[in-house]
Each structure stands twice: as C-alpha cells, then as structure tokens.
Amino acid sequence: MRLEARSASSRMAQLLAPFAAVLITLLVCALLVAWAGAPVGRTYALLFEGAFGSRFALSETLTRATPLVLTGLAAAVAFRAGFYNIGAEGQLYVGALAAVAVGAQGGSLEALPPTLRFVLMMLAGAAAGALMLAGPALLKIRFGVDEVVTTLLLNFIALLFVSMMLDGPMKDPLAMGWPQSAALDPQLELSRLMARSRVHSGLLLACVLALAIWIVERFTTFGFALRAVGANARAAAFAGLPVARTLILGALLSGALAGLAGVGEVAGRTSYLTLDMSPGYGYSGIVIAMLAGLNPLGVILAAIFVASVLVGADSMSRAVGVPNYLADVIVATSLLAILVAGLFTRYRIRWSSR
Amino acid sequence: MTVSAGQALPALRLTGISKRFGSLVANADIDLELAPGEVLALLGENGAGKSTLVSILFGHYLADSGRIEVFGQPLPPGDPAAALAAGIGMVHQHFTLADNLSVLDNVMLGSEPLWQAFSRRRAGRAKLLDTATRFGLAIDPEASVGRLSVGERQRVEILKALWRGARILILDEPTAVLTPQESEQLFETLSVLVREGLSLVFISHKLAEVLRVCDRVAVLRAGRLVAERPARGTSRAELAELMVGRSVQAPTRLRRAPGEVVLDIDQVSTPAGRHGRLDNTSLQVRAGEIVAIAGVAGNGQQALAGLACGLATARRGRVTVTGEALPARPRAWISRKVARIPEDRHAVGVIGDLTVWENAVSERLHTPSFSRFGWIRRAAARAFAISLVEGFDIRLSGIEVPARTLSGGNMQKLVLARALAVGGSEAPVLIVANQPTWGLDIGAVAEIHRKLLEAAAAGAAVLVISEDLDEIMTIADRVAAIFKGRLSAALPVEEWTPGKLGLAMAGTSPDAAEHIDAA
Numbered sequence: 001m002r003l004e005a006r007s008a009s010s011r012m013a014q015l016l017a018p019f020a021a022v023l024i025t026l027l028v029c030a031l032l033v034a035w036a037g038a039p040v041g042r043t044y045a046l047l048f049e050g051a052f053g054s055r056f057a058l059s060e061t062l063t064r065a066t067p068l069v070l071t072g073l074a075a076a077v078a079f080r081a082g083f084y085n086i087g088a089e090g091q092l093y094v095g096a097l098a099a100v101a102v103g104a105q106g107g108s109l110e111a112l113p114p115t116l117r118f119v120l121m122m123l124a125g126a127a128a129g130a131l132m133l134a135g136p137a138l139l140k141i142r143f144g145v146d147e148v149v150t151t152l153l154l155n156f157i158a159l160l161f162v163s164m165m166l167d168g169p170m171k172d173p174l175a176m177g178w179p180q181s182a183a184l185d186p187q188l189e190l191s192r193l194m195a196r197s198r199v200h201s202g203l204l205l206a207c208v209l210a211l212a213i214w215i216v217e218r219f220t221t222f223g224f225a226l227r228a229v230g231a232n233a234r235a236a237a238f239a240g241l242p243v244a245r246t247l248i249l250g251a252l253l254s255g256a257l258a259g260l261a262g263v264g265e266v267a268g269r270t271s272y273l274t275l276d277m278s279p280g281y282g283y284s285g286i287v288i289a290m291l292a293g294l295n296p297l298g299v300i301l302a303a304i305f306v307a308s309v310l311v312g313a314d315s316m317s318r319a320v321g322v323p324n325y326l327a328d329v330i331v332a333t334s335l336l337a338i339l340v341a342g343l344f345t346r347y348r349i350r351w352s353s354r
Numbered sequence: 355m356t357v358s359a360g361q362a363l364p365a366l367r368l369t370g371i372s373k374r375f376g377s378l379v380a381n382a383d384i385d386l387e388l389a390p391g392e393v394l395a396l397l398g399e400n401g402a403g404k405s406t407l408v409s410i411l412f413g414h415y416l417a418d419s420g421r422i423e424v425f426g427q428p429l430p431p432g433d434p435a436a437a438l439a440a441g442i443g444m445v446h447q448h449f450t451l452a453d454n455l456s457v458l459d460n461v462m463l464g465s466e467p468l469w470q471a472f473s474r475r476r477a478g479r480a481k482l483l484d485t486a487t488r489f490g491l492a493i494d495p496e497a498s499v500g501r502l503s504v505g506e507r508q509r510v511e512i513l514k515a516l517w518r519g520a521r522i523l524i525l526d527e528p529t530a531v532l533t534p535q536e537s538e539q540l541f542e543t544l545s546v547l548v549r550e551g552l553s554l555v556f557i558s559h560k561l562a563e564v565l566r567v568c569d570r571v572a573v574l575r576a577g578r579l580v581a582e583r584p585a586r587g588t589s590r591a592e593l594a595e596l597m598v599g600r601s602v603q604a605p606t607r608l609r610r611a612p613g614e615v616v617l618d619i620d621q622v623s624t625p626a627g628r629h630g631r632l633d634n635t636s637l638q639v640r641a642g643e644i645v646a647i648a649g650v651a652g653n654g655q656q657a658l659a660g661l662a663c664g665l666a667t668a669r670r671g672r673v674t675v676t677g678e679a680l681p682a683r684p685r686a687w688i689s690r691k692v693a694r695i696p697e698d699r700h701a702v703g704v705i706g707d708l709t710v711w712e713n714a715v716s717e718r719l720h721t722p723s724f725s726r727f728g729w730i731r732r733a734a735a736r737a738f739a740i741s742l743v744e745g746f747d748i749r750l751s752g753i754e755v756p757a758r759t760l761s762g763g764n765m766q767k768l769v770l771a772r773a774l775a776v777g778g779s780e781a782p783v784l785i786v787a788n789q790p791t792w793g794l795d796i797g798a799v800a801e802i803h804r805k806l807l808e809a810a811a812a813g814a815a816v817l818v819i820s821e822d823l824d825e826i827m828t829i830a831d832r833v834a835a836i837f838k839g840r841l842s843a844a845l846p847v848e849e850w851t852p853g854k855l856g857l858a859m860a861g862t863s864p865d866a867a868e869h870i871d872a873a
Contacts, residue, residue, distance in 0.1 A: 219732070221725045228716060231707040238665065238694070238702045239716040240684030 003347040013345045018291050018298075021337035022305065028337075029330050038320040050315030051308030057315070059197035063269065065300075065307035066199075067092070067278070069206035070261035071285025072292065072299040073213060074129075074254045080217065080294050081250035082230035083137065087151030088258035089282025090158030091129035093273075095259025096266045097162050097181075098128035100170065100273045103266075104182040114187040121188055122263055129259020130252040132158065137251035141244045147251075155282070163275055172272065181273040190268035200268030207300055209257065214296040226250050258282060279310075287335040306331055363426045365390045365522050365553040366411075366442075371420035373406055379577045380406040381417070386572060386579065388522065393544065393554045395564040395585070398574035399597055399795030400762060404557050407574070408524055412444055413437045424522070443520025445511045447527040453500035458482055460499055461514045478517075485516050490546050504650060505536035512543065523547065524555045529563060533650055534823065534856035541567055559597070559796070560824070561590040575599055598797050605804040607829065613641030614676075616784050616815035617662060622671030624657045624839075632657045633839035634671070637817075639784070644806065644816040645844055646830035648823060649859050654839035655819045656697070659788040662817055663687065663694040675784055688717050693773035693782035693814075697789045699762070703769040706758030710750060711739035713757045714772055742771040746805070763798030766790070770805060785809055785816045791825055803829050823852060837861040 030040045051061045071088045078085035102109055103121040112120070132154060139145035166179040174182075190200040217223035225246040228236040237243045261281060266273055284306055291305070292298030313327035366388035373381040381403045388394050398404045409415040411422060413434040422429040424440040451460050462478045482495050491509050499510060508528065515523055525544075529537040544554060544567060558564050564571060565585055573581040573596040581596045595601050617639040624632045632654050639645045649655055660666035661673050664680060664687030672679060680686045687694065696702040704713045715724045715735045724735050739753045748767045750760055760768065770790070774782055787806065791799040807829060810816045820826050826833055827847060834844035835858030842858045 219730055220728050221719055221730055222728060224712065224716075224719060224730060228705050228708060228712075232701070232705040235702050235705045236716075238663070238684060238696055239705075240664075240688055241716065241719070 003343075003349060010345075014293065017341040017345050018293065018302070018338055021291070021334055021341040024337045024341070025330055025334040028333055029326060032326065032329060033322055036322045036326075038322045043316060043320050043322055046316040046319050047309070047312035049312070051312030055194075056197070057311065059194055059199045061304065061308045061311045062203055063198040063200070064311050065303045066203045066206055066268065067261040067265050067281045068284055068288055068303035068307055069203070069210060069300055070257050070264060071281050072288030072303050073206070073210055073285075073296055074258040074261070074282075075285045075289035076292060076294045076296055076299050077213060077226070077250060077257065078133075078254035079289055080230045081226045081247055081254075082233060083140070083247055083251050083254070084148045085133060085136075085151050085251065085254050085258075086148055086286065087132060087136070087154045087158070087282070088254075088261070088285045089278060089280065090151075090155035091132045091255045091258035092262040092265075092278055092282050093162045094132055094158050094262065095125035095129040096262030096273050096277065097165060097170070098124040098259070099263040099266050100181045100184065103184045103188040104170075104272075105185050106182060107185075110185065114185070117185070118188050121267065122260065125259045125263030126256035127259070129257070129262065130255040132259075133251040133255035134248075137248045141247055159275070162273070166273065166275060179275060183272045184266055186271075188267060189271060190264065198269060200264075202264035202268040205260075205264065209260075210296045210300050213253075217296065222246070222249065258285070261285075284331060287331055287338075290335055290338050306334075363390075364388055364423075365392070365425060366555075367423040368407075368411070369421045369423075371407065371410060371422070372418045373403075373410060373415060374418055381410070382577045384420070384574075384579050388553050388555060390553055391548055391551055392570065393548060393556055393568045395568035395571040396555055396557045396574065397559065397561075397564055397571055397593060397597060399559060399797075400793055401576075401795070402574040402597070403577040404574055405526070406577075408444070408526065408555075408557065411437065411524070412442060438518060441519055441521035442524065443515025443518060443522065444524045445508065445515060445526065445528060447530055449507050449511055451499050451507055451510060454498070456496050456498055457493055457502075457510050457513075458495040460510060461495075461517050465518060482513065482517055485513060489513075489516060489543070489550060491543060503536075504531050505533075505539060508532070508536075508540065509543070512547075516547075520552070522553045522555070524557070526557045527559075528556070529558070529560065531651065531821075533859050534852045535860065536856075537563065561593050562824075564593070565590065573597055594796055598795070600797075603800065605800055605807050605828070607807060610642050610811065612643040612831070613813065615639070616641050616676055617786075617817060618672075618674045618677075619658075619661065620672045620674075622661065622668040622673060624661065624666065625669050631839045632661070632668075635839065635841045636671075637834060637841055637844060639815040639817050641783075641813050641815050642810055643831040644810050644818060644829050645832045645834065646818045646820055646826040646847075647834055647836050647841070648820065648826050648855055649836035651821055653836045653859075655788065655836060657839070658836070659697065659786065659819055662692075662784075662786040663696070663788075664692065684717070685720065689721075691780060691783040693785040693809075695766075695769055695773050695785070695787040695790050697792070697819075699765050699769050700758075704757040704760075704765055707756055709754050710743070710757050710760070710768065711736050711753040713768060714739035714742050714753070717772060738775075742768070742775060745775075746771040747801075763794050763801075766794060766798065766802060770802060774805065774809060781812050782809065782814050785814050786819075787816065788819045789821065790818065791820075791822065799825070823855065826855075835859045 033040050033043045050057055052058055071092060074088045075085060099121045102124045103117060109117055136147045136150040139150060140147045166181055170181050172180055172182040190202050193199040193201055193203060217226060225241045228241050229243050229246045233243055265277055270277055288299055288302040288306055291302035309330050310327045313324040316322065317324035364387040368384060368386040371381050371384040384407060396404050406415060410417045413432050413436060416432040424442065429440055430436045458479055461482055466473060479495050486493050491513055493509060493513060499507060528540060532540060547554060556568055568585045571583050571585055571588065571593060572579060573593065575597060615638045619635060619637040622632055622635050647655060647658065661668060664682055664684045667682040675690055675692060680690060700706065715738060719725055724731050736753060743753060746767045748764050750764060757765065791802050806816055818830065830847050832844045833847050833850050835842040835855060837859060838861060
C-alpha cells in the first residue's frame with residue numbers, strides 16, 4: 001500500500017472533505033456506542049434531538065456555538081497566516097477577565113455612560129486577548145521561536161493568572177468564598193435574541209465578524225498578504241509583501257477574536273467569571289477552523305456542528321447511559337478525520353499486488 | 355546466475371512498461387533493451403517520463419503494466435531491494451549521502467542486517483579499496499563525506515553502487531552539478547566501468563555529452579519512446595527535434611555597445627550565511643549587456659543574488675543601482691524598475707496556493723494600479739494578469755487556478771512576465787536572473803533566453819547567475835566565475851573557453867588554464 005499524489009485536487013473534493021470527515025467520525029464513534037452497550041441508531045437520534053429537536057435544544061446549541069464561532073475564527077485567521085495559535089483558551093479567559101475588570105458592578109468606571117462602558121469592555125477584552133499573542137508573535141519573527149509551544153504554554157499561565165485574580169483582588173466578596181468575580185453591570189449585558197432562551201446578540205456579533213473576516217481575506221491587501229505569508233512566507237518576502245507586519249497583525253487579530261469570545265460569555269451568558277466558564281472552547285476552535293477549511297464563513301457551520309454534538313450528548317447520555325464524554329471523542333475524532341480527508345484530497349491510495 | 359551462457363541475453367529488457375498518474379500518462383508501452391557493456395542514453399525533456407521509468411526500474415513505483423528482465427531473470431516489481439540484488443545500481447542527481455559519516459560508512463550504510471551485533475568494517479573496507487583500485491576511483495575510505503568536493507561525492511555514489519555489486523548502473527543527470535573538468539573525469543570513469551563489463555543508462559538532456567559518451571540514444575517524449583538511434587550517425591539537431599517534437603530555433607544574439615553602469619557592486623563582503631558569502635567582490639553591469647556569473651552551487655551565488663534582489667545588505671562595500679544605494683526592501687528595488695527572477699520558482703518565485711492572477715500582482719499589489727485604501731482592485735489585477743499571460747504566451751487553463759498547477763516552464767514564464775512588466779509598460783532598468791532556466795525543457799529555455807536577450811537589446815542591464823555553461827555561452831556578453839565568494843574578472847565571453855572557465859570555477863587563476871586547452 002502506498003500513497004500517490006493526485007494530478008489535481010478538485011474543488012469538489014475539497015468541499016466534500018469535511019462532510020466525509022464527519023460521516024467517518026460518526027461511523028467510528030458508533031463502534032464506541034455499541035461497545036457501551038447502547039443501540040447505535042437510537043443514540044444518534046437522541047443526540048440529534050437533543051441538539052435540534054426542540055426550540056429549547058436549538059437555542060442551547062446556538063448559545064454554545066457563539067463562543068465557538070469566535071474561537072474558530074481566531075484559529076482560522078491565525079492558521080491562515082501560518083501562525084499556529086493554540087492558545088485561544090487562555091486568550092478567552094484573559095478577555096473575559098478584562099471585560100469583568102471594566103464592567104463589573106461597583107467598579108471605578110461605573111460613572112461612565114453605559115454605551116461608552118460597553119464599547120470599552122469589548123475593546124478591553126479584545127485587547128487583552130490580542131496582547132497575549134504579541135509576545136509569541138514577536139518571538140517567532142525575531143528568534144524563530146515555535147509559536148505552538150509558546151501559545152500552548154501561555155494557556156496555563158493565563159489560567160493561573162485568572163485563578164489568582166479570582167481568588168485575590170477581583171474576588172466577589174459576596175460569593176461566599178467561591179473564587180468568582182463580581183457580577184457584570186446588568187446594563188452591559190448582551191441582549192437576548194430569542195425570548196425565554198439564553199441565545200444572545202453575541203451570536204450576531206460573531207456572525208458579522210465571520211463575514212467581515214471573509215471579506216478582508218478576499219478583498220483587501222492585508223488579506224492577500226495574510227494568505228500569501230501563510231502559504232509561502234519566503235515567496236511573500238521575495239515579492240516584497242510585509243511578512244513581519246502581516247504576521248503580527250494576524251496574530252493580534254486572532255487573539256482579539258478569542259478575547260471577544262470570553263467577553264461574549266461573560267456579557268451574554270454567565271454575567272460573572274469563574275474558572276470553569278469554558279469547557280475548552282479555545283481548543284475546540286482549532287477543530288472548528290480545520291473542519292471549516294479555514295474559511296471564515298465555514299467556521300459558522302462547523303461551530304454549530306461541534307456545539308450540537310456537545311449539547312446533544314448531554315441529553316443523549318441521560319437517556320441511554322452512554323457517558324457524555326462521547327461528545328469529546330466525536331470532536332477529537334472529527335479533527336483527525338478532517339486531517340486524513342485533507343490528505344486524500346491530495347493523494348490517493350494504491351494497493352499493490354505484493 | 356551465470357552471465358557467460360547468455361551472450362545474447364540483454365542486460366536489461368523492459369517490455370510494455372506503462373504508468374499513469376490520474377489522467378497523466380507518464381510512461382506508455384515502453385520497450386527498451388540494454389546490451390551488456392553498452393552505454394544507453396535516455397534523453398527527454400522534463401516530464402517526458404525519464405524519472406518515472408527509472409523509478410519503476412528501481413522499484414520505487416509500480417508499473418500499471420509491463421515486465422522487467424535483468425539478464426533474462428524477471429525482476430519482481432515494486433521492490434528496491436530486489437532491484438539492488440539483481441545488480442541495478444543508481445547514482446541520483448541529488449546525492450543520497452550522509453554528510454556527517456565517512457566514505458566507508460556511507461558505502462556500507464544499509465547493507466548490513468540490523469540484528470548483526472558488530473559492523474564488519476574491516477571486510478567492508480578491504481572490499482571498498484579493492485573496488486576503488488579495480489575501477490580506478492581513488493578515495494580515502496575514512497574521509498568525511500561532508501568535506502568532499504561535489505565530484506568526489508559523486509565518486510562515492512558510484513563506488514557505493516559498485517560495492518553492492520551493481521552490473522547495471524543508472525546515472526541520473528550526472529554532470530548537472532559538475533565543472534567541465536569534473537565531467538571529463540566522470541566520462542573517463544564511465545569508460546573504465548564499461549571496460550569492466552558494466553552496462554550504463556545515462557540520463558541527460560545535454561545533447562553534446564550524450565553524443566560523446568553513449569553508444570545508443572533512446573528518446574522519450576510525453577511518456578512514449580519516440581526514437582532509438584545509434585549515437586554515431588545522429589546529430590544534436592536531430593536529437594533536439596526528436597525531444598521537443600518540432601524544430602527549435604536558438605535565439606540569436608544582438609550585439610550593441612554597452613551603455614552606462616547600472617548595477618555597481620563595489621568591494622562588497624557579506625556575512626557568512628547558509629548559502630555562502632561574498633568576500634570583497636566587485637562587479638559592474640552596464641545597460642544593454644548581459645553579464646553571467648558562472649559557478650558551482652554554493653560559492654556565494656545566493657549572497658550575490660540576495661544583494662542584487664534587495665533582500666540583503668552588504669556588511670562592507672557598496673551596492674548601487676544607477677548610482678543610488680537602495681535599502682534592502684524588495685519594494686524599493688521593484689519601484690526602481692529592477693526585475694528580479696529568483697532561483698527556485700516553486701519555493702520563492704510563486705506562492706503556489708494563490709491563484710495565477712494573485713501571483714501576477716504580488717510584487718505590485720501596494721501600488722495605486724492594483725489597490726486603493728487597502729482594497730484590491732481585482733478587475734485591474736485580473737486584466738494585468740491576462741495581459742501577462744497573453745504577452746508571454748503562458749499556457750494555462752485560466753488565471754483563477756492555483757499557480758502550483760502550472761508546468762515548470764509556464765511557471766517560470768509567469769515569474770519572468772511579472773518581473774519584466776515592471777512599472778506597467780516601462781522597460782526594466784536592471785534584470786537579475788538567478789538560474790532562470792533551471793530544469794526547463796529546450797523549448798521553454800529558448801523562449802526565456804529570447805526574452806532576456808530582447809530586454810538587453812532594449813537597454814536593460816542583465817545579470818544572470820547560472821550553473822549551466824551552455825546557457826552562459828549562449829546569452830552572455832561578459833562572464834565572471836565565482837569561487838568561494840570571490841569573482842574572477844568579468845571577461846568578454848569570447849575570451850573564455852570551457853576549460854578556462856572550469857578552472858576559474860574551481861578557484862584556479864584563468865591564466866594557468868591556457869596550456870590545458872591547448873593540450
């Protein structure tokens with residue numbers, strides 16, 4: 001058995017690859033479901049029902065998808081520039097922390113008009129996330145330090161820092177000893193998109209940003225440079241494109257998006273910050289970006305898929321007793337599957353007679 | 355297996371070899387025989403199917419159909435170990451040697467089973483020395499391969515194959531990396547090999563040396579065997595036509611008096627980089643002339659190209675373009691009408707995943723012609739790309755396809771078109787072309803050469819850096835040899851002979867070469 005390069009990889013194959021990957025993932029995970037002793041068909045039906053089967057289920061899926069769109073965009077933008085930001089999780093928490101610092105009740109900024117404070121809160125969250133990537137980007141450009149290592153390790157630093165703040169200066173005195181921040185000023189919370197649900201306008205913001213980034217990548221010189229640097233930095237430098245500037249701006253944009261994901265969670269869902277706010281949204285963003293083929297608009301779809309698996313798995317596990325860890329397995333398997341599917345759009349297998 | 359019985363048996367017989375990659379037919383029903391003691395040239399342009407055929411022979415690829423016999427015995431397909439055992443040896447164009455190991459280690463590498471506790475170095479060494487003496491290939495078994503010259507490394511490759519008992523030796527573009535003198539030595543070695551009973555397959559696209567070295571020539575074109583000719587009784591012109599499928603006209607050189615100095619490199623040194631350095635080097639290129647830099651790879655050509663393309667700065671000395679020192683920023687050079695053609699079109703020339711039109715404007719995206727307030731003027735960019743495609747006859751299925759799908763020749767034409775269209779309709783002042791025709795077929799080479807000659811005739815100063823002496827002799831007005839970061843004097847091309855140039859490329863003063871050419 002050997003791999004042979006395909007003479008041309010068709011656009012159709014590239015378009016179908018994510019769907020094939022999802023299908024394969026579901027097949028592989030069906031084995032796990034069967035192993036757990038549950039009926040495969042019913043389990044998947046319940047999973048689907050739990051994600052889309054009712055108004056409540058759908059609203060929960062969309063709520064869960066909101067931060068995932070943003071972290072997915074964070075990864076998609078960075079990966080497009082050839083900057084492998086694995087630190088969206090940390091950037092998300094730092095963004096949320098900055099939002100709370102600006103917008104918490106009883107803060108020193110309470111005197112400002114709410115609109116201005118809202119904008120400040122958004123900007124602070126984005127800036128905090130962006131700042132987290134300034135160091136890794138500069139280190140990569142100046143010394144060639146691998147950004148995968150620096151951004152990944154910064155996650156732990158960020159989480160410990162947030163933990164320190166929540167147990168120290170930013171601890172809510174009324175929280176009865178729990179490490180959590182003071183609540184956000186209700187005036188700063190994101191509005192509800194659907195009545196009697198948790199879907200908030202952060203979803204709208206995320207979708208608008210996805211569209212904006214798609215436009216930037218396609219129609220602007222910055223987007224051109226981003227794609228060029230990501231595809232071939234040496235050739236981009238030879239052609240005179242500003243490689244270092246593009247990398248830094250791309251990294252900052254990525255960090256800002258992840259930071260906004262944190263702001264959205266605090267301002268749209270939880271209204272205060274705890275250390276268990278994100279069940280790995282930052283890491284899921286990587287899967288989402290890959291599933292979307294780094295296409296910003298595809299990120300929306302991929303985020304809804306991942307959110308539906310996470311949400312659907314909860315109700316499914318209550319009904320048939322398959323642990324809801326299955327959701328994590330599905331998400332992780334789909335990443336592997338999309339990588340393999342991407343390989344097969346470029347290569348084919350030859351089975352030899354020997 | 356006894357050979358003596360089968361005097362009539364061919365050393366190698368390929369029957370009906372076919373191989374497809376998707377819709378591409380790499381080899382179509384190829385029949386070929388190699389007689390014992392024969393030197394067969396496998397001639398063909400890039401993409402004609404030479405490499406595929408050899409890879410099938412060596413077991414790297416599986417043929418879709420066809421059979422291979424070695425001295426009458428069928429060779430199991432897809433098994434490099436079987437090919438080795440059957441006595442097929444291969445000398446790759448890009449050497450497969452470990453630089454940090456000694457000659458002996460390289461020769462023995464992979465020949466011993468892993469479960470054998472100790473390496474039988476003494477026996478291996480004796481066998482190596484024995485082989486070396488027998489074939490007249492002097493080598494120090496303990497020398498570190500990293501310190502050997504290119505010619506010596508090739509000798510190690512040949513010895514490696516002989517040491518393993520090769521009776522059929524395949525040489526893939528063996529002279530591509532050699533100086534003329536080293537090539538001569540190689541040809542002598544080959545004649546010894548033949549005298550000792552080996553059969554050789556010599557892959558090349560250099561017609562002169564094919565005619566010189568080989569007994570018989572097999573020409574491949576588009577995957578098919580289009581002709582077999584005895585080397586005596588054919589000509590370069592005939593072979594070129596067979597290879598390309600139509601007659602090829604060499605570009606003609608128009609001489610004109612050189613104008614003012616455009617590129618002035620004055621006593622420049624650069625820090626030592628991965629690709630060599632420049633050491634107190636001076637060179638002037640005038641308007642209307644083509645100056646070529648000849649040299650073996652890794653002698654400072656990259657440093658020189660980096661300086662002249664606006665990628666790097668000199669540590670000492672001065673580089674000016676029409677009297678002006680430019681900063682090491684490509685855009686500054688492009689805006690001063692410097693056309694730059696990089697060495698490696700795949701890695702540096704184009705961005706393969708971007709479309710053809712995006713690559714066409716990548717050097718000038720920031721100018722008002724192609725962007726406004728950060729927004730790309732896509733219509734203008736596409737129109738520009740179409741004008742390049744039409745003006746340079748670039749063959750493609752559309753400007754929306756990724757650049758990586760272009761063939762080598764068309765990709766290079768895209769790079770050239772982009773560079774020469776400096777400032778829209780205005781002609782470039784200086785052209786810096788690093789290996790402009792590396793790996794291209796004869797037809798594409800002639801077209802690239804014609805464009806460079808036209809540009810020079812139109813008044814551009816042209817600096818060509820090349821390892822291809824044929825190319826240099828064809829287009830250059832003046833030639834300088836580069837060796838270890840130093841340039842020889844740039845003499846008119848008529849004053850160089852291949853022997854003299856070869857010596858200069860090896861660092862010997864040209865004056866010492868006179869008697870060699872006389873001999």
